[in-house]
Amino acid sequence: MAKYTPPFTLSNKTLTLVAKISESIGRLTVQQEQAKLLRLRKVNRMKTVQGSLAIEGSTLTQQQITAILDGKRVIAPPKEVQEAHNAINSYATITQWHPTTESHLLNAHLQMMTGLVKDAGMYRQDGVGVMSGEHVVHMAPQAERVPKLMAELLDWLETCDVHPLVASSVFHYEFEFIHPFSDGNGRIGRLWQTLILSKWHEVFINIPVESMVFQHQEDYYAAIRQSTQKSDSAPFIEFMLQMIFDAITEAKSAGSEGLSDGLNEGLKLSPIDNVIMTLMEQDCYITNTQLAEQSGKSQSTIERRIKRLKDAGLIKRIGAKKTGYWQLNH
Known part of the structure; x- marks a missing residue:
């Protein structure tokens, strides 16, 4: 068979x-x-x-x-x-x-x-x-x-x-x-x-x-x-x-990048992390698509870095996905 x-x-x-x-x-x-x-x-x-x-x-x-x-x-x-x-x-x-x-x-x-x-x-x-x-x-x-x-x-x-x-x-x-x-x-x-x-x-x-x-x-x-x-x-x-x-x-x-346990020792920011946070500071309503366009990175890269920054407590999303804004905590 x-x-x-x-x-x-x-x-x-x-x-x-x-x-x-x-x-x-x-x-x-x-x-x-x-x-x-x-x-x-x-x-x-x-x-x-x-x-x-x-x-x-x-x-x-x-x-x-x-x-x-x-x-x-x-x-x-x-x-x-x-x-x-x-x-x-x-x-x-x-x-x-x-x-x-x-x-x-x-x-x-x-x-x-x-x-x-x-x-x-x-x-x-x-x-x-x-x-x-x-x-x-x-x-x-x-x-x-x-x-x-x-x-x-x-x-x-x-x-x-x-x-x-x-x-x-x-x-x-x-x-x-x-x-x-x-x-x-x-x-x-x-x-x-x-x-x-x-x-x-x-x-x-x-x-x-x-x-x-x-x-x-x-x-x-x-x-x-x-x-x-x-x-x-x-x-x-x-x-x-x-x-x-x-x-x-x-x-x-x-x-x-030498990332260690970001939950205990802090997240070492990469150049793209700094770009993302700078752009968010300039426009707290900026979208992931706009971040990708202005940074020259792919949207999947932006999404991964945003998640890492959120997990580290450096940024926070306030409000809904479409109408909310970014709050920086650094």
Whole structure:
């Protein structure tokens, strides 16, 4: 009987991104000596956990996640604190798992969802639909098909000769399509893609791709929907590779700028940060598009730097997105 192969095509954009990421990750591995990686590991782990949980609706801030990482108590909904503890433990365990071993996948779900669902560590026993607001956007396969579908997917991952960047993205999409668990599919899918990538380059354990996905959350779900409509995961592959490339670019920037834990030691401003804040001082109603035009940087770069400045408490958005204004706190 023919083995299952997920349907996907490789676009020119995908092939270009694979080449660019491969080149960038090689440079990152060489440039960032172990001391820098150790120094950045904590803040990157915080970003990874906060980003992945925020996609699922968690309201915990980066400061709160950092406090939990440090073993401190935080005032927050108990469920969200439990989610954070579970995610921190799961990412701390990631090097002990192998991506094609089913028992490791079930163990990861057990760690990620302990105290949150009754069937942690087990495939779902009921039908499930993926909701967007009040609308069902995806009906997952019947529960009785899940063990076979997951066995086929894990077997494909183990035997395929596809580049890890593409294979990890295909797996991520197929995993979300199957929706094997009653809850926690999003965070496990993102965790497992990081695991697959870390077997290719260990440095991926310290690159917070999940944080980048959170910044483009609507596009993440749109890419999943487009792939389902086309019966081809190409849109999702392209999206995830772009997020991975952007996350690597930011990680390289953080290393070269000497960023340390910005929550405790302050953010070292880059030249573009100073330009952004100067432009905001001159016009507090300036938009991201105008900032990009006047600084000569891409809008995605502007959005990343603004988020970093906001997290560091240097700028604050007052009012609505369209009618509000910027307040500087330096």
